[in-house]
Amino acid sequence: MKYHNAEKTCWNCPCIDFKGSVDFRACGQSMKQFLSISGEEEDMQAMVECKRRPEIGTFDPASITFEDCPEWEERDFGYALKNMKVMILGIDGYLGWTLGLWLGSLGFNVSGVDNYYRRDWVMEKGSHTVVPISKMTERLHAVKEILDININFRKMDILDRPRLREFIDEVKPEAIVHYAECPSAPYSMVDVEHATFVQHNNVIGTLGLLFTMRDLVPEASLIKLGSLGEYGSPLTGRPLFEGMFPADAALQWDNREWSLGGELPPRDPPSFYHCSKVQDTFNVYEACKYWWLRSYDIMQGVIYGVHTNQTAANPRLRTRFDVDEWFGTVINRFVAQAVAGIPLTIYGSGGQTRGFIALRDAMQCMTRLIVSPPEPGQYDVVNQISGVYRIEYLAYRAAYSSA
């Protein structure tokens, strides 16, 4: 039986260690470009060693597939690196906590950091998570007690670069899931303090992380949330091409034609929060190019729901559920408003369509991405939605279901 990642090779694996006198990561070129420039395309190949299996010595990374490697085990979600070390930045949040439990129960080695800002932001709005959640210390005890999972947690702000560096150096994560950005467009538009806070927190935090990864774990993949909102809504109705322009997209002008394949499509972010995501995109994209880092930028639809097998296992394991106007995403807010019998707040006409995905499905997607790393230097964009709906339809459904 073949899995989605069966044919990936050591070239994608975080366990490789590049050998030889050339530091590929410094050259700002893909291996193919590098080999063609060096004029040794035919003879030369990248040579690596495996950090987990030093006994096999130096080898060609394309010669061993995940399917062949004993360190990659067959699981129902594909081949998985045994005891793979995943660090979650923002592990106290709605998605971070859920993913920590999800991965832990699958046997991943989970670590994480958080500074509890999400709790503060929601309090600042005068709101609170409508599903009560435990404090982190209690969460960590509960997860050990109930699910027998150890989460290596450290409280910190990722903008505290020396501390982040120390923790990453200690853990040496094989994948880093970055949920530590402020995720609210309305929050970023409150005033200048909020706008500058969001961009500083998101953009400078991520830029510091990129340097730390370059120095300590260049083979780890960075899995980071972008936003579908980066693209805006072009008035022409042209396709958005979430990710790069496809190879067969072309620019026509002045009776000539050029391929646009592989370039980043135009962006038009509708808030300073969305600007921060665009600003991140350029930093991450360029870091992959300059240093051969590898990253998935997740263009995630709006997530709804609150249950996974783990978060539902015990009240102490619940994840948060925000319904306020800053941090409550639309379905969650509609459901809460409908249940409470108060009018549903629809921004704009309600005619806008958005992509959605259930929490459980989002966790499955993340797992599959974590075990299917990009190759060195690759900045890849992944759309994560399972359905597209009009807002007014969702409002109708929420109101109707609760009636």
Place this chain on the structure above:
Amino acid sequence: MKYHNAEKTCWNCPCIDFKGSVDFRACGQSMKQFLSISGEEEDMQAMVECKRRPEIGTFDPASITFEDCPEWEERDFGYALKNMKVMILGIDGYLGWTLGLWLGSLGFNVSGVDNYYRRDWVMEKGSHTVVPISKMTERLHAVKEILDININFRKMDILDRPRLREFIDEVKPEAIVHYAECPSAPYSMVDVEHATFVQHNNVIGTLGLLFTMRDLVPEASLIKLGSLGEYGSPLTGRPLFEGMFPADAALQWDNREWSLGGELPPRDPPSFYHCSKVQDTFNVYEACKYWWLRSYDIMQGVIYGVHTNQTAANPRLRTRFDVDEWFGTVINRFVAQAVAGIPLTIYGSGGQTRGFIALRDAMQCMTRLIVSPPEPGQYDVVNQISGVYRIEYLAYRAAYSSA
């Protein structure tokens, strides 16, 4: 005789004050879009008052041209608003100081701020301006004494938002020239501290400025330096379209075609400094859209030279001349190296071509832009180069001329 800005109207002038119940700046749409949505395109028009000529009451801003208005005088560089208030952020720098003297001698009302960072950065590199310059206090005395110009200067970091706000509120500038960003790609690539400093200084500084302009001087134009480097060098050799895609540029894909006109072309910045310029572009572009601010983004070629009539008038009025590897631009550095008889440092093969412009010409361009403001909501891009040369050719010329 007609000038380049003769047909601009009060619609472009910083002296207008929007009247009526609609706050155009809050609607995130151009006037045309707004009027067509409101369904009153035929009947409705924007009504304004003039801050300088309150006696004319409420009028249609398109009804008076610069040529007709007595507040706009005929000068050899076009129509100029009498005693126009221009604030220069970064007035202690190479361009800022030169422009301050230039505008002052033309009769503009010049104010400016600086925190002297450029002096610090060059010292950090162990270098110094090879043309000796005075301290700001002495500069201000000299400019008064020798040229009879008053420059309203205040020392501050534009990231100190309350102080910047206070000064802008006091001066109420009619145009703001923003030279207060860190302009060095190599500086931004030194390490994580330098990279995060540059992005924080540039992006957060400019974002704060945008909010301040929205609140206090939404009719003033922002004239800001971008970089030709934002665009990268597309491998296809397609045109860069500095600015927006032209109206007749089209996207072809899947046997269909869409106009790209007016969208921001793809970017691919080659350093974290250049990333900061891209990040700025999105913030400024969106602020113009959200709030009807107006901005020129100057995609400036590499500037060379050190003389204008004012800077050459007295040694105390000189502007700086940096030749180090962080802040010395290429021609200035080549000339200094050639004169000193040391080898010219050429980055890369020398085969790359870049756009150049002489200091004096750059000042002329800036003056023409200042008196020709964009319209409300307009984000416009201006290319400012006068010649394109190969780096190796310049090295040859510098070496040859000094031999």
